[in-house]
Amino acid sequence: MDILKREIGVNFNSDHIAAVKVWAPKATQVAIQTGELLLELTPDLFGYWSLPTALIKPGDRYEFILDNDQRLADPASLSQPDGVHGSSLAIDTRYNWTDADWENIPLQDYIFYEIHTGTFSHDGTFKGIADHLDHLVNLGITAIELMPVASFPGKRNWGYDGVFPFSVQESYGGAAGLQQLVDLCHQKGLAVVLDVVYNHVGPEGNYLDAFGPYFTDKYKTPWGNAINFDDQGSDGVRNYFIENVLMWFRDFHIDALRLDAVHAIKDFGALHILEEIRCHTSFLLEKTGRKHYLIAECDLNDPRYITPIDENGFGMNAQWVDEFHHALRVTAGEPAKGYYKDFSGIQHLAKSYTDAYVYTGMYSVVREKTFGRMPIGKSADHFVVFSQNHDQTGNRMLGERTSKLFSFEMYKLMAGAVLFSPFLPLLFMGEEWGETNPFLYFVDHSDPKLIAQVRKGRKEEFAAMFDQGETPDPQDEATFNQSRLNWELIGEHRHACIFSYYQQLIFLRKKYLSSAAHKAPEVRVLAAQNCLLLERKCADPTQLVWCVLNFSTQQFVLDIPDHIVILKELVNSASSTWLGPGEPATEDLTHQIIVPSESFIAYSAKYV
Structure with missing residues (x-):
């Protein structure tokens, strides 16, 4: 594998020669057709077929023909202008980048902002995101995180039903639109994270199995057949996804990938696919001098995923931690139903602040087993946390955001x-002004049977947690339209205040x-008060930030610990500045403070 160029699909070199290469190990004959032109490919080792040709140009539509029978889009297509059932478009990904001086920021400085391209702006495109980048810079965000952009059926989808991992959704702006957005982000000092899905491929428009053994029935995932990373014929599958990782980093200048639900990646080979991805990424870094990060979504509470390869880990740089979210929500008053049953509230939130994971070898009622392991030696910048995200909002039956579920305070x-x-x-788009529109689950399938299955599946999924109301129809365009951000809200008094508050934090x-x-x-x-006290150390070992988090509906008086001296108040969410009820008068900050109900207070302090 030449790590500095894409080797599968249709690619163009500097002499405008097209290098065509496809993995089709079961085929006895492979051809590529564009217009009236039909060209035979030559068999290579390990099931690959290839052809160098000057007869295919950027802008040509093409298809592969297997055994003079099946006419199919390129599994490594870079563009599907006519949708997932149409032919592929040959494009040249070379781009006139202006980010030569860009250096990816340290991961520890990432403040993520998750975006669904289709609902973030009125346009629902990469250009729509670009138009709002100054808003994000002004807020203080350092990295945008795009939900998956791989081509999916229709024009409305979360992105996790993508079927062409290399092709950028046309309705968003295609490959060129994504490159332009990344280039502009770098000009403005923003890193770009892309959500990718390597645990399954969507059902509609998925023709991968016609080319080779991309899937295995050895394992199952909640979303369909598992990808074949360790069964017979898996080498070509592994190479396919490794090529995808390298393409995003090399050809699109993506700064970090968020790998969706890696716990659903089944690989019992000696070299786990995540470890191999890490190795190839590290090799790319050595060749280019750029920094790129791998962030895994994983619910196994297994620190092996974020342990370096030389310590027998998989080498991911960080991971999402749902358990912090769950503990926070229950502490704030979320009913302990469904997967929230495992979380007791304030004690579990305290444990997450300390250990990141809540379950580190305790019995889980929901999982009905002892679960998790302590992430010993893992600093907190290995973990991404949030109070809401696309999953935790959109997987509610009515898609309610936190602003609709909890009080303003x-x-x-x-x-x-x-x-x-x-x-x-991590912030979820619109959170910073208290967006009130829901974020619902939506699709745009064309198969009536699949549409019926999706509707049925969503209703069954909600049965354990939500027992009131009618499930919105995922296929209805109105469901998608309800989920668009209302940017006009930010100009309204309370919403403008929330934005300023987030900005200050x-x-x-x-x-x-x-x-x-x-x-x-x-x-x-402070269990009786449903309150947490956090001591956050600063660079100066004598300094700290002391935080009081009162989740109760009662105001109370708190003794200041003997070992600290408060210097000044940094922020008090109950202040009238933030449209709170007003801070109770505290004559001095020597011995006691009055803690308002449902409040967050942070003080600059020093150790005695």
């Missing part, structure tokens, strides 16, 4: 809990905690 408290945590914080995090943000805090639980 609790909303501000939860923001403080995330942004003053030692972990890497991010500013304070950068100012006081940036150099020491990922040291584990000292945590004290």
Whole structure:
């Protein structure tokens, strides 16, 4: 494998020669057709077929023909202008980049902002995102995270039903639109994270099996057949996804990949696919001098995923931690139903602040087994946390955002809990102004049977947690339209206040905690008051940020610990500045403070 260029699909060199290569190990004859032109490919080793030709040009539509019978789009297609059932478009991914001076920021400085391209702006395109980048810079965001952009059926989808992993969704702006967005982000100092799906391929428009053994019935996933990473014929499958990783980094200048649900990747080979991806990524870094990160979504509470390869791990740089979210929501008053049954509230939130994982070898009622392992030696910048994201919002029956589920005061408290945590914080689009439109699950399939299955599946999924109301129809375009952000809200008084509040929290995090943000805090639980006290150490070992998180509906008086001296108040969510009820008068900050109900307070302090 030449790590510096894409080797599968149709690619163009500097002499405008097309290099055509496809993996079709079961075929006895392979051809490529564009217009009236039909060209035979030559068999190579290990099931590959190839052809160099000057007869195919950028802009040509083409298909592969297997055994004079099956006419199929390129599995490594870079563009599907006519949708997932149409032919492929040959494009040249070379782009006139202006980001030569861009250097990816340290992962520990990432403040993520998750975006669904189709609902983020009125246009629903990469250009629509570009138009709002100054808003994100002004907020203090350092990295945008795009939900999957691989080509999917129709024009409406979360992106996890993608069937052409190399092709950028045409309705979003295609490959060129994504490159333009990344280039502009880098000009503005923003890193770009892309969500990719390597645990399954969507059902509609999925023709991979016609080319080779991309799937295996040895394992199952909740979304369909498992990808064949360790069964017979898996070498070509592994190479396919490794090529995909390298393409995003090399040809699109993506700074980090978020690998969706890696716990659903089944690989019992001696060299796990994630480890191999890590090895190839590291080799690319050596060749190009650029920095790229791999971030895994994983619910196994297994630190092996974020352990370096030389310590027998898989080498991921970081992972999403749902358990912080679950513990935070239950502490804030979310009913302990469904998967929330495993979380007791304040005690589990305290444990997550300390250990990242809540379950580290305890019995899980929901899983009905002992679960998890301590992430010993893992600093907090290995973990991404949030109070809401696409999953936790969209997988509610009515897609309610946090702003609709909790009080205004609790909303501000939860923001403080995330942004003053030692972990890497992630915001979900619109969170920073308290967006009230829902984020629902939506699709745009063309197969009536599949549409019926999706509708039925969503209703069954909600049965354990939601027992009221009618499930919105995922196929209905109105469901998609309801999920669009309402940018006009940000100009309204309360929503403008929330934006300023988030802006202040991010500013304070950068100012006081940036150099020491990922040291584990000292945590004290006041169970009777449903309150947590956090001691966040600063770069100066004599300094700290002392945080009070009162999740109760009662105000109370709190004794200041003897070992600290408060210097000044940094932020108080109950302040009238943030449209709170107003801070109770505290004559001095020597011995006691009055803690308002549902409040987040942070003080600059020093050790005695």
